[in-house]
Amino acid sequence: VPEQVLAGKKVTITAGPTREALDPVRYLSNHSSGKMGFAIAAAAARAGAEVTLIAGPVRLDTPAGVTRVDVVSTDDMLAAAEQAADDSDLFIAAAAVVDFRPAIVAEQKIKKEDGNDSDVLSLVKNPDIVATIAARKNKRPFVVGFAAETEKVIEHAKGKLARKNLDMIVANDVSDPAGGFNSDRNQVVIIDNAGETALPAALKTELAAELIKRIAERAFAGTHP
Numbered sequence: 001v002p003e004q005v006l007a008g009k010k011v012t013i014t015a016g017p018t019r020e021a022l023d024p025v026r027y028l029s030n031h032s033s034g035k036m037g038f039a040i041a042a043a044a045a046r047a048g049a050e051v052t053l054i055a056g057p058v059r060l061d062t063p064a065g066v067t068r069v070d071v072v073s074t075d076d077m078l079a080a081a082e083q084a085a086d087d088s089d090l091f092i093a094a095a096a097v098v099d100f101r102p103a104i105v106a107e108q109k110i111k112k113e114d115g116n117d118s119d120v121l122s123l124v125k126n127p128d129i130v131a132t133i134a135a136r137k138n139k140r141p142f143v144v145g146f147a148a149e150t151e152k153v154i155e156h157a158k159g160k161l162a163r164k165n166l167d168m169i170v171a172n173d174v175s176d177p178a179g180g181f182n183s184d185r186n187q188v189v190i191i192d193n194a195g196e197t198a199l200p201a202a203l204k205t206e207l208a209a210e211l212i213k214r215i216a217e218r219a220f221a222g223t224h225p
């Protein structure tokens with residue numbers, strides 16, 4: 001019987017990639033499968049939470065007892081996150097959000113015959129979803145981010161923890177082919193203002209349960225459902 005460490009808590013989780021249209025047939029995205037975020041949603045539900053899972057385009061079944069909101073673009077994920085966070089005690093951002101989107105979405109398919117030889121795409125920065133939630137003065141949940149890094153993993157993750165005003169960050173070395181994007185396994189370091197905890201490599205499903213336990217301890221220690 002799993003410990004009900006999140007009994008009575010409302011939790012919002014983002015998962016998977018976002019996708020930004022270039023034209024009616026093309027998009028910008030990344031290799032996130034959603035496995036990490038979905039595993040966290042399943043673990044949170046098993047721990048007694050009322051879970052809203054905001055999912056980018058992924059091919060995964062909805063975990064038992066979880067309310068799923070499907071989105072495609074970053075703007076749509078932000079809108080869904082803002083709405084769900086109003087009523088949440090805990091917000092966990094496992095999504096791999098596309099940082100830049102095309103400045104203009106072409107109404108018709110972009111043609112290589114139209115003199116488009118180079119510099120075809122002009123990009124603009126997307127909003128930062130987890131930083132937007134963490135910047136709230138009111139209705140601010142406990143906010144946990146991820147950091148997908150390919151070098152200086154801890155240093156870069158600490159930078160994001162501070163810059164985005166997060167309560168905790170899960171540093172993820174995505175240069176390791178045994179973990180990160182699309183793998184069934186992962187290895188992470190949890191960082192907050194109290195220090196760093198490296199967790200052993202494990203299946204994302206197992207790691208998710210461990211993360212939920214540790215996040216609940218930090219977020220709700222001393223509170224009673």
Ligand code: PMT
Pocket residue numbers: 014015016017031032033034035036037074093094095096097098099126127128129130131144145146147148149160172174180181182183
């Ligand atoms: O989905 P899987 O295939 O299982 O892979 C899991 C994972 C590698 C995607 C996951 O473990 C992970 O690391 N997720 C974060 C991916 C990421 O884009 O990290 P980042 O370092 O670029 O972003 C830092 C944090 O800000 C993340 O919490 C991210 O969700 C959030 N963010 C980033 C940009 C943006 N515009 N809005 C955001 O909310």
